[in-house]
Amino acid sequence: MGLVVQKYGGSSVADAEGIKRVAKRIVEAKKNGNQVVVVVSAMGDTTDELIDLAQEVSPIPSGREFDMLLTAGERISMALLAMAIKNLGHEAQSFTGSQAGVITDSVHNKARIIDVTPGRIQASIDEGNIAIVAGFQGVSQDKKDITTLGRGGSDTTAVALAAALNADVCEIYTDVDGVFTADPRVVKKARKIDWISFEDMLELASSGSKVLLHRCVEYARRYNIPIHVRSSFSGLQGTWVSNEPQGDQPMEQAIISGVAHDTSEAKVTVVGVPDKPGEAARIFRAIADSEVNIDMVVQNVSAASTGLTDISFTLPKAEGRKAVAALEKTRAAVGFDSLRYDDQIAKISLVGAGMKTNPGVTATFFEALSNADVNIELISTSEIRISVVTRADDVNEAVRAVHTAFGLDSESDEAVVYGGTGR
Amino acid sequence: MGLVVQKYGGSSVADAEGIKRVAKRIVEAKKNGNQVVVVVSAMGDTTDELIDLAQEVSPIPSGREFDMLLTAGERISMALLAMAIKNLGHEAQSFTGSQAGVITDSVHNKARIIDVTPGRIQASIDEGNIAIVAGFQGVSQDKKDITTLGRGGSDTTAVALAAALNADVCEIYTDVDGVFTADPRVVKKARKIDWISFEDMLELASSGSKVLLHRCVEYARRYNIPIHVRSSFSGLQGTWVSNEPQGDQPMEQAIISGVAHDTSEAKVTVVGVPDKPGEAARIFRAIADSEVNIDMVVQNVSAASTGLTDISFTLPKAEGRKAVAALEKTRAAVGFDSLRYDDQIAKISLVGAGMKTNPGVTATFFEALSNADVNIELISTSEIRISVVTRADDVNEAVRAVHTAFGLDSESDEAVVYGGTGR
Numbered sequence: 001m002g003l004v005v006q007k008y009g010g011s012s013v014a015d016a017e018g019i020k021r022v023a024k025r026i027v028e029a030k031k032n033g034n035q036v037v038v039v040v041s042a043m044g045d046t047t048d049e050l051i052d053l054a055q056e057v058s059p060i061p062s063g064r065e066f067d068m069l070l071t072a073g074e075r076i077s078m079a080l081l082a083m084a085i086k087n088l089g090h091e092a093q094s095f096t097g098s099q100a101g102v103i104t105d106s107v108h109n110k111a112r113i114i115d116v117t118p119g120r121i122q123a124s125i126d127e128g129n130i131a132i133v134a135g136f137q138g139v140s141q142d143k144k145d146i147t148t149l150g151r152g153g154s155d156t157t158a159v160a161l162a163a164a165l166n167a168d169v170c171e172i173y174t175d176v177d178g179v180f181t182a183d184p185r186v187v188k189k190a191r192k193i194d195w196i197s198f199e200d201m202l203e204l205a206s207s208g209s210k211v212l213l214h215r216c217v218e219y220a221r222r223y224n225i226p227i228h229v230r231s232s233f234s235g236l237q238g239t240w241v242s243n244e245p246q247g248d249q250p251m252e253q254a255i256i257s258g259v260a261h262d263t264s265e266a267k268v269t270v271v272g273v274p275d276k277p278g279e280a281a282r283i284f285r286a287i288a289d290s291e292v293n294i295d296m297v298v299q300n301v302s303a304a305s306t307g308l309t310d311i312s313f314t315l316p317k318a319e320g321r322k323a324v325a326a327l328e329k330t331r332a333a334v335g336f337d338s339l340r341y342d343d344q345i346a347k348i349s350l351v352g353a354g355m356k357t358n359p360g361v362t363a364t365f366f367e368a369l370s371n372a373d374v375n376i377e378l379i380s381t382s383e384i385r386i387s388v389v390t391r392a393d394d395v396n397e398a399v400r401a402v403h404t405a406f407g408l409d410s411e412s413d414e415a416v417v418y419g420g421t422g423r
Numbered sequence: 424m425g426l427v428v429q430k431y432g433g434s435s436v437a438d439a440e441g442i443k444r445v446a447k448r449i450v451e452a453k454k455n456g457n458q459v460v461v462v463v464s465a466m467g468d469t470t471d472e473l474i475d476l477a478q479e480v481s482p483i484p485s486g487r488e489f490d491m492l493l494t495a496g497e498r499i500s501m502a503l504l505a506m507a508i509k510n511l512g513h514e515a516q517s518f519t520g521s522q523a524g525v526i527t528d529s530v531h532n533k534a535r536i537i538d539v540t541p542g543r544i545q546a547s548i549d550e551g552n553i554a555i556v557a558g559f560q561g562v563s564q565d566k567k568d569i570t571t572l573g574r575g576g577s578d579t580t581a582v583a584l585a586a587a588l589n590a591d592v593c594e595i596y597t598d599v600d601g602v603f604t605a606d607p608r609v610v611k612k613a614r615k616i617d618w619i620s621f622e623d624m625l626e627l628a629s630s631g632s633k634v635l636l637h638r639c640v641e642y643a644r645r646y647n648i649p650i651h652v653r654s655s656f657s658g659l660q661g662t663w664v665s666n667e668p669q670g671d672q673p674m675e676q677a678i679i680s681g682v683a684h685d686t687s688e689a690k691v692t693v694v695g696v697p698d699k700p701g702e703a704a705r706i707f708r709a710i711a712d713s714e715v716n717i718d719m720v721v722q723n724v725s726a727a728s729t730g731l732t733d734i735s736f737t738l739p740k741a742e743g744r745k746a747v748a749a750l751e752k753t754r755a756a757v758g759f760d761s762l763r764y765d766d767q768i769a770k771i772s773l774v775g776a777g778m779k780t781n782p783g784v785t786a787t788f789f790e791a792l793s794n795a796d797v798n799i800e801l802i803s804t805s806e807i808r809i810s811v812v813t814r815a816d817d818v819n820e821a822v823r824a825v826h827t828a829f830g831l832d833s834e835s836d837e838a839v840v841y842g843g844t845g846r
Binding site: 016019020050053054056057058059060061062064065066068069071072073075076078079080082083084086087092093094096099120144146 | 439442443473476477479480481482483484485487488489491492494495496498499501502503505506507509510515516517519522543567569
């Protein structure tokens with residue numbers, strides 16, 4: 001009994017059959033005595049098809065119009081889902097982001113939610129309806145233009161609505177069974193995590209785990225909304241992400257939550273930077289001015305003999321060219337020797353709040369990599385995460401070695417129940 | 424120089440090429456110094472595809488959700504059109520029906536426009552933009568739900584916006600060159616009409632001419648908005664529909680505007696109705712209560728010997744079953760003998776304000792049919808229209824005979840420039 005916000009991704013509503021299957025699951029939640037609000041993404045490939053159409057019409061589509069176009073996708077899926085639910089004998093009403101009160105800033109294609117005023121949603125569920133809300137979209141506060149929230153937008157819509165409605169849980173339905181101790185495609189013995197703290201989930205998300213995006217977890221943490229990530233293809237319990245374990249979950253958190261990896265980044269090294277105040281600032285101001293987001297930054301002590309140091313950082317491969325161009329322009333001002341650009345790297349991260357109080361973790365991590373003959377190129381740590389950069393070719397072996405070393409392997413081979421359709 | 428509202432139908436924006444072609448035409452109007460507001464329908468078959476999806480999900484989709492679904496169609500076409508215009512170097516903004524201030528009643532799937540408050544559209548064009556508005560859709564006054572306007576909705580949107588914006592003209596772009604003196608598929612020598620009055624156009628529309636719907640013409644007449652119906656595939660002048668001829672058009676109206684035909688109706692005859700007050704009322708109250716719309720009604724004098732009369736009426740074939748069922752229930756109360764239902768009929772109508780002052784028109788009409796050996800089953804007239812019902816098999820020959828008899832044939836064979844794609 002309570003208020004449940006459920007979110008279904010595009011692969012769960014890819015066709016009429018998927019929509020009918022999801023409708024049944026929603027009705028079950030309602031029959032269990034809950035008030036139910038559903039956030040839905042566009043069907044399967046709809047968004048890609050709309051993007052293709054836009055590119056046929058204009059090589060650089062306007063942000064405002066692109067958002068208007070893309071939001072047609074959820075409009076279709078949400079209306080169909082409401083129809084399918086009504087066909088099962090339950091009342092449902094669909095709402096656009098704007099109707100649901102999802103107020104954003106005006107940055108088209110990647111708007112941020114400023115406020116959620118869910119008066120119409122609350123009224124709809126209070127009347128006994130199941131409310132279906134378009135994910136990924138909102139309306140800008142100043143101009144009242146339609147906006148989209150960018151990557152992970154539908155998950156964020158769900159969490160934001162859950163917060164505004166003071167929901168008991170936000171269920172994120174996807175095509176996998178939950179969050180795993182490593183990517184099951186790489187580590188066959190990866191285990192599904194029953195519960196993980198917001199902090200560990202945030203670190204996993206920013207280290208390459210794709211099940212939940214950082215942005216959505218951050219929002220849930222701020223408003224303390226428990227997330228339940230689970231498969232829309234099975235009835236299994238998934239992974240709970242929350243401050244505290246739920247129900248019969250173990251109260252004590254595992255030392256290590258999981259191993260994440262990321263091969264989408266490249267490494268830039270600025271070689272021979274004079275080791276004096278202000279140089280690093282100058283470099284990263286140039287990067288920031290070119291609107292490139294960077295990830296890890298590593299600088300080691302300078303060689304005493306030369307007074308020069310090297311600064312390395314990682315960034316999305318797609319932004320490599322822009323960053324290098326920006327840095328080249330600062331070469332004279334900074335006075336560095338050269339730039340090295342390397343996109344054949346992988347980042348492997350070990351995440352777990354337990355490492356704070358377990359001093360051997362770093363050593364075990366590096367030993368595991370060493371035993372697997374994997375060379376470490378960069379190291380960076382936070383309080384609950386250790387990340388290393390290695391050769392891209394080594395990534396699978398490295399992840400498996402670390403996973404085993406920390407006792408994360410499941411007991412049986414292939415114990416993993418993986419997404420129903422394999423998508 | 425002025426304010427032009429243009430409307431493009433689905434066949435004009437069926438694909439990316441169509442959208443780019445239409446974008447060029449819109450930009451031309453803008454370059455000619457006009458403020459331009461464009462109303463656009465969904466691309467080609469989009470609406471049909473959405474209807475198919477709805478039927479896969481639910482046999483009887485909810486009206487509210489059906490409207491939410493269908494309005495995704497214009498959202499796609501209007502955003503793409505705005506992008507295509509911007510790609511030509513002109514500013515464009517798209518607006519949903521709701522954003523454009525199209526306020527309707529709450530009758531889903533066939534809402535009626537209550538008011539148009541085009542503040543955002545006016546502001547957009549005053550800033551120099553071309554405003555693109557979704558046709559066919561609005562928002563309900565009471566519940567703020569998305570509605571659709573039903574058949575001919577986009578044309579009505581265009582005329583309603585033109586009225587609210589005090590536009591100089593409403594251009595309806597379609598896949599034919601204008602309104603013809605008869606259906607060019609039936610009469611090869613049909614001529615394009617350069618100008619036609621609102622009144623004659625209303626009669627043609629309600630007599631089977633499909634280029635403009637009655638509803639849209641009625642709206643234009645009430646607010647005195649000149650309509651220019653023309654092809655989006657050619658640069659030719661089309662047909663002006665207005666109170667008075669425009670520019671160099673002939674000041675004197677032709678006696679006969681055109682010949683329309685309609686094979687979508689059926690005929691019901693109630694046989695042996697007691698010829699006394701109240702019987703007809705009882706019959707048509709029963710029809711009205713079953714929500715059937717009827718067209719022609721004909722009753723002749725009763726036979727003196729029996730005191731019984733026959734009442735015939737025509738109605739859309741799709742509503743025939745419902746009407747007959749409703750009438751069967753009144754048989755005892757009315758005391759009629761029997762019902763005859765006939766769906767193998769055609770209605771042929773001659774329209775022209777000139778017939779008011781030309782007494783020979785009716786005779787010429789009937790002579791033409793007689794010479795073509797076409798039997799007349801029902802006759803009904805208004806001040807500016809004569810309609811007859813004949814066998815469906817006779818319709819093409821009848822229309823051609825009447826067209827020739829009134830001197831409407833063009834001088835050369837196949838003089839008609841017909842729609843670019845033949846759609």
